[in-house]
Amino acid sequence: MTSSAPPSRPPRAELHVHLEGTLEPELAFELAARNGVRLPYDGPDALRAAYDFADLGSFLELYTANMAVLRTAADFADLTRAYLRRAARAGVRHAEITVDPQAHLARGVPLEDVVDGVAEVLARSEPDHGISTLLVAAFHRDEPAAGALEVLDRLLAMDAPIVGIGLDNAETGYPPGLFTDLYARAEAAGLRRTAHAGEEGPASNVRDALDLLHAERIDHGIAVVQDPDLLARVAAEQVPFTVCPVSNVRLRAVPSLAEHPLPAMMAAGMLVSVHSDDPPYFDAYVDDVDDAVTAAFGHTRDQRAALAAASFRGSFLPPDRAAAHLADVEAWRTGG
Numbered sequence: 449m450t451s452s453a454p455p456s457r458p459p460r461a462e463l464h465v466h467l468e469g470t471l472e473p474e475l476a477f478e479l480a481a482r483n484g485v486r487l488p489y490d491g492p493d494a495l496r497a498a499y500d501f502a503d504l505g506s507f508l509e510l511y512t513a514n515m516a517v518l519r520t521a522a523d524f525a526d527l528t529r530a531y532l533r534r535a536a537r538a539g540v541r542h543a544e545i546t547v548d549p550q551a552h553l554a555r556g557v558p559l560e561d562v563v564d565g566v567a568e569v570l571a572r573s574e575p576d577h578g579i580s581t582l583l584v585a586a587f588h589r590d591e592p593a594a595g596a597l598e599v600l601d602r603l604l605a606m607d608a609p610i611v612g613i614g615l616d617n618a619e620t621g622y623p624p625g626l627f628t629d630l631y632a633r634a635e636a637a638g639l640r641r642t643a644h645a646g647e648e649g650p651a652s653n654v655r656d657a658l659d660l661l662h663a664e665r666i667d668h669g670i671a672v673v674q675d676p677d678l679l680a681r682v683a684a685e686q687v688p689f690t691v692c693p694v695s696n697v698r699l700r701a702v703p704s705l706a707e708h709p710l711p712a713m714m715a716a717g718m719l720v721s722v723h724s725d726d727p728p729y730f731d732a733y734v735d736d737v738d739d740a741v742t743a744a745f746g747h748t749r750d751q752r753a754a755l756a757a758a759s760f761r762g763s764f765l766p767p768d769r770a771a772a773h774l775a776d777v778e779a780w781r782t783g784g
C-alpha cells in the first residue's frame with residue numbers, strides 16, 4: 449500500500465462561532481435583495497472594506513446592523529448552510545454554533561423562524577456536510593437579564609434544540625453576576641453553560657462566570673493571564689477556554705498575534721483551544737486561524753494536536769463521541 453501524506457491540519461471542533469458573525473458580504477447583499485432591505489454600501493467589496501474595527505463596540509455596531517438582512521426562516525437556513533459548507537472545507541468535524549435570539553426578536557423576527565431555519569439545516573449537518581453540530585443560544589449581557597430569562601423560557605417551552613446557553617455582546621460594565629438567575633434556570637433545565645468573559649473585561653469576570661454562573665466553559669477568557677491564582681485554578685480544573693486570537697487582534701483586545709497570551713495559557717497547562725468567532729468580519733475561518741497561530745508561535749505538530757484535542761475535550765459532545773475524535777487527532781499527530 450502506498451502511504452499518502454497526512455492532512456496538513458488536524459481534525460478539530462469549532463466551539464466559538466457566532467452564526468450571525470458568519471454572514472459573508474455576498475450573502476448579505478443576496479438576502480438584502482431578496483428581502484427588500486437596503487444596505488448602506490455600494491456592494492460586498494465596499495461592505496468588506498468597512499471591516500476595520502477600533503474595538504469590540506465598533507464591531508458589534510456593524511455586525512448588528514448587518515443582521516437587518518436576516519428576515520425569514522429561509523434566510524437563517526441559508527446562512528447556516530453557507531457556514532457549514534465553509535467549515536467542512538476548514539476541516540471542522542464538529543461545530544457548536546451560537547445564535548443570538550434577542551438580536552432578531554428586537555427586529556421583529558419571530559423566535560420560531562430563527563430556531564426553525566437554523567435547526568432544519570443543523571439536523572442534516574452530518575449527512576450533508578460531514579459535521580456534527582450543537583446549537584447554543586447566547587444572551588446579550590448589555591440588555592436586562594429579565595428579558596433574557598423570558599427568551600430562555602420561550603426556548604424551553606418550544607423545546608428548541610439547544611444544548612446550552614452563552615452570554616455575549618459588550619462586556620464592560622455588565623458583569624456575570626447580573627445573570628445568576630438566567631444561568632440557574634438553564635442549569636435546572638439541564639442545559640450546558642458557556643459565557644464570554646475576560647475578552648475586553650477583567651479576570652474577575654472569568655472567576656464570576658465560573659463561581660456565580662457555574663459556567664462550564666469560558667469564551668475568550670484571555671484576561672485570565674493577569675491573575676496567577678485564577679490561572680492556576682483553571683489549569684488545575686481543566687476548564688475549557690475557547691480563545692479567538694485573530695478576533696482579539698482585529699478587535700484590538702491585544703496589539704498583535706505575537707503578543708497574544710495563548711502561549712502563556714498553554715504553558716500554564718490550561719485546556720485551551722482556538723476558534724474563529726466571526727470569520728468574515730475578521731477575514732479568518734478556523735483553518736486560517738490555525739495557520740496564523742501555527743505561524744505566529746511556531747507550533748510543533750504536538751502543540752497543534754494539543755489544541756485540536758482541546759477543541760474536542762472542551763466540547764459538549766458525549767464522552768464517547770469526543771473520544772472517537774480524540775483518536776483521530778492522535779492518528780494525525782503520529783502521522784497516521
Ligand code: HPA
Nearest residue numbers: 466469616617644725726
Ligand atoms: O467577540 C465577541 N464578543 C462579544 N460578543 C460577540 N458577538 C459576536 N462576537 C462577539
Ligand SMILES: [Zn+2]
Nearest residue numbers: 616644667725
Ligand atoms: Zn464570541
